[in-house]
Amino acid sequence: MSDGLPVPVTITRVVQESPGVTTIFFDQNFSSNPGQFVMVWVVGTDEIPMALSYPNAVTVQRVGEATSALVTMKPGEKIGIRGPFGNGFTIRGKILAIAGGVGTAPLLRIGLEYPDVTFLLGARTASELIFYSVLSSTCDVRIATDDGSAGYHGYVAGLLDEIDLDEYENIVVCGPDPMMRSVLSVLENRDVLEKSQFSMHRYMKCGVGLCGSCCIDPNGLCVCKDGPVFSGEMLLRSELGKYHRNAAGLKEK
Incomplete structure (x- = not known):
């Protein structure tokens, strides 16, 4: 184009x-x-x-x-x-991918194309787990469901309790905002935030940073132009998981 x-x-x-x-x-x-x-x-x-x-x-x-x-x-x-x-992920070394729901889509190619990936895959229930079969053919996949119908019973962030995060050079995350905020908190508490990258999703009209509908607090960065991938350190004090925005970019609880 x-x-x-x-x-x-x-x-x-x-x-x-x-x-x-x-x-x-x-x-x-x-x-x-x-x-x-x-x-x-x-x-x-x-x-x-x-x-x-x-x-x-x-x-x-x-x-x-x-x-x-x-x-x-x-x-x-x-x-x-x-x-x-947008910018995409910067990938190197051993990778931990953490995905929730349709947030698996931006991380799928990492699981399929890179050689040393552990993939934590979460969904509300077993029927909503996506890409499990294709990912399990290429990397180590561990699953969590909110209702316990498959794998770990609980949110995907709970799987981090059994992961040695020091083994990984990259931690890549995508999913619903509350899920990503939970993961962000775990990574901060375990002092590995500098390894992390999060893919944000916001409503966009232009895709090139002109309309401002996807700006995020507190620094006004545009998800389309400055992201959609941000470091965990950049998002720590951001709006992630605190409130939503409507199609006009206005805050909604």
């Missing part, structure tokens, strides 16, 4: 990952670093930010009008892809 316009792509395959999550494959690969995102244009509906779960796919959770339209699309239909944008 050189002119700022979406690239039209054709959907080739639709995979139901869980009752609420779908992966949409298309006919073009996009070169990116793990953790970068694209703006997905659903014609006649909206343009929304999504991580590339594969070079030719995005993984979608049905949460609103645009995502509801996207997950009902069929092979042969077209969408627009603008990007990739």
